[in-house]
Amino acid sequence: MNIASTRLRGWWNSFWFAHGSPLNLAMARVLVATQALWVVLSRDFAAISGLPPEFFSRVDAGAQWRFLIFPGHPGMEAVLQWAAVLALLGALFGVGTRISCFIAGMLLYHLAPFESIIWLPYPFARGLTLPVVALVVLSFARSGDRLALVRPRTLRQEASPALDYSWQLRLIQLLLAQVYLFSAIAKLKRSGFAWVSADNVRRWIVYLVEDPDFAVYHSVGLWIADHPGVAVTVAALTLVLELGFVLVLFSPIARRILVPAAFALHIGIAFSMNLTFVSALLLLVFVNWDWVGERLGMESSIGELAPEPVQRGT
Structure with a gap:
């Protein structure tokens, strides 16, 4: 039993906490923000909020409070949508990456269900299901250690490739595989x-x-x-x-x-x-974006937007 438990623990740790790449994690942030930004800019959530109350008649109170969706406030929804755009731009270009990702994820959680009012009666497969969760995950990650316009404070701290750049990307990959x-x-x-x-x-x-x-x-x-x-x-x-x-x-x-x-x-x-x-x-x-960078001869320029983090010795 102890052998099986040890093997299971070893497999678990190797899956979630293998040596991670700061560039791969940063690219995940860029990809998620790009896709979410494309969807948000192609939608008019404020106009949906301004539809007659009859369109919301089948939305129960639990769903309204869960997503904070209350009709008749197009001006407020327009402000929130543009706030989401700004947060996504911050996530995309690496400006306050953690807070930008968190704010964007929370705002998209609120905005995404609006589309179900005028289309299919659920928010899935509309382009924001994965980004909502991925952005929240990235808000707990050091995804700004690469491809970031603003130097994150975490660069002053030591980075562990197994803890800071691994499980976050694996979780996003797992969500997509599901x-x-x-x-x-x-x-x-x-x-x-x-x-x-x-x-x-x-x-x-x-x-x-x-x-x-x-x-x-x-x-x-x-x-x-x-x-x-x-x-x-x-x-x-x-x-x-x-x-x-x-x-x-x-x-x-x-x-x-x-x-x-x-x-x-x-x-x-x-x-x-x-x-x-x-x-x-x-x-x-x-x-594997490290491999892509090496093949393109871009090792020196890939991370130039943000300095190399200090890593613990192995």
């Missing part, structure tokens, strides 16, 4: 392995490409629907990718294969089914 795993579980729970059947794929494609208020691309999806073998193959590969994507958390080889495959999957789904995964940019948190 998106694929739970997507596969939802498919299997709803339809079982019949989800990969040609008839099921055809029904979904025809539904999504023939909606005049939704569809932009038609030809690719209809071609797949007309070829049952292709439809089954695409569906099966999608399910395998989603079920297996968690392997990127443990295997560098899986990361090199499945991350590009996930990008290709999202591009294919966009052109064939008109479905866009807004957080696809966050797949780049799995990239």
Whole structure:
């Protein structure tokens, strides 16, 4: 029992507290802030707040208080939305990174559910679900030790690569991997392995490409629907990718294969089914940016916006 416990503890520590990279963590901050900023600037949450009260009639009091959503205050929501933009810019460029990330995360937690008033009755898959949690995680991280315009005070302190740059990035990666795993579980729970059947794929494609208020691309999806073998193959590969994507958390080889495959999957789904995964940019948190910098000969310039932190000896 002690041997098993020791091994489990060792695995746990190696997963969460392996030697981390300040550059990889900083890039995670940049990617999360960029994606969230893109979504926030493309929405008008203030206008939604100004809709007639009837639009909010099915929002129960618990949800209103949980997200602090109260209709009829477009001016206040406009101020909060622009405050979120400023906080995201601070997170993006490394100005007060911890406080900027925390404020942005809290404001997005409040703003994100507004879209469910006029669209689907839930805030998920609208582009802000992952950034809300990731920004709060980054507010407890030393993500400003690289790629920051303003020198953080934490640079005066010693940094531990295992504690300061590791678990925070791993948690963000885990949250992203769960998106694929739970997507596969939802498919299997709803339809079982019949989800990969040609008839099921055809029904979904025809539904999504023939909606005049939704569809932009038609030809690719209809071609797949007309070829049952292709439809089954695409569906099966999608399910395998989603079920297996968690392997990127443990295997560098899986990361090199499945991350590009996930990008290709999202591009294919966009052109064939008109479905866009807004957080696809966050797949780049799995990239080893130290390796990229070395290959591009940018070792000296990558961290020039903020000095190298002092690290404890190993």
